[in-house]
Amino acid sequence: MDPLARASVAAAALTALSAAAAPSDPAHRTVTVVRTSPTLASDMSAVCPAGTLPDFDQCIPIPDDVPTGSSLDLVGERNVHRDRSGRWITYEQIPKLPDRPADYDSYRYPVPPPESGHFAVSGYDLDRPDNEQRRGSRLSHTGHGAVDLMHTRGTEVRTLPLEHQQGDAEVLFVGKLFGISVVTRHTLREGGRLRDYIVLYGHLDASAEGIAPGMIAREGDLLGYVGDTGSEGIVHLHLEVRQVRDNIDPADLRNQNVVRNQTTIPCDPRNVLPLK
Numbered sequence: 001m002d003p004l005a006r007a008s009v010a011a012a013a014l015t016a017l018s019a020a021a022a023p024s025d026p027a028h029r030t031v032t033v034v035r036t037s038p039t040l041a042s043d044m045s046a047v048c049p050a051g052t053l054p055d056f057d058q059c060i061p062i063p064d065d066v067p068t069g070s071s072l073d074l075v076g077e078r079n080v081h082r083d084r085s086g087r088w089i090t091y092e093q094i095p096k097l098p099d100r101p102a103d104y105d106s107y108r109y110p111v112p113p114p115e116s117g118h119f120a121v122s123g124y125d126l127d128r129p130d131n132e133q134r135r136g137s138r139l140s141h142t143g144h145g146a147v148d149l150m151h152t153r154g155t156e157v158r159t160l161p162l163e164h165q166q167g168d169a170e171v172l173f174v175g176k177l178f179g180i181s182v183v184t185r186h187t188l189r190e191g192g193r194l195r196d197y198i199v200l201y202g203h204l205d206a207s208a209e210g211i212a213p214g215m216i217a218r219e220g221d222l223l224g225y226v227g228d229t230g231s232e233g234i235v236h237l238h239l240e241v242r243q244v245r246d247n248i249d250p251a252d253l254r255n256q257n258v259v260r261n262q263t264t265i266p267c268d269p270r271n272v273l274p275l276k
């Protein structure tokens with residue numbers, strides 16, 4: 001089967017998985033998204049003079065290389081969904097900012113774009129109402145905090161700097177997480193401060209030979225190869241971005257903790273992926 005046909009079969013499989021959604025409870029159909037962490041920083045925005053941004057209780061000059069705009073401050077919001085056992089779960093997530101394009105084709109990725117058509121088949125939905133989130137009999141979790149990119153097995157996955165990134169990324173984790181996975185850490189300048197994000201590359205055929213936690217990942221460095229470990233029969237790259245919570249030591253993220261909500265918050269990848 002040629003790669004395009006294979007991609008469409010796999011896309012159909014994912015759609016089928018999504019379509020097997022459990023019936024929603026009408027009583028909970030309307031989900032109120034509550035903005036959390038009403039930080040001191042947001043209170044300060046009214047008092048900081050032009051050319052500065054609030055950073056806790058201070059006004060910090062805006063660095064030259066950072067444009068002003070809402071994309072500087074990615075704040076977690078609460079949402080709820082039903083898990084597989086039917087329980088309502090409240091969780092934190094960072095929705096796409098309104099000024100970021102909705103079209104996944106507008107962004108650059110750690111894998112080359114397809115020769116034609118689209119390759120983003122399942123996007124970020126943790127900001128949506130429960131009945132619009134992905135679930136299915138073969139899926140262990142409700143919702144999808146990532147974007148799935150259909151690609152040919154063995155396609156190289158290479159380090160891609162995120163928007164407003166400062167310095168090089170670092171390899172945090174190599175091993176089993178979402179199938180064979182690699183995780184990198186990226187420091188971004190955001191809202192006049194530095195904030196760490198992690199990028200998870202899941203379902204790899206294999207990680208790149210020789211990579212290990214602690215290594216620097218420069219733009220274009222090989223991280224691994226697209227595959228279907230942990231998603232047998234559906235060859236794709238699961239690309240997940242998470243914001244590291246404050247006061248978390250990166251050394252504590254070099255294991256499965258890296259995707260736990262106590263340490264990192266799922267973030268719509270469109271907030272930080274570079275635009276084409």
Ligand SMILES: [Zn+2]
Nearest residue numbers: 146147148238
């Ligand atoms: Zn995925």
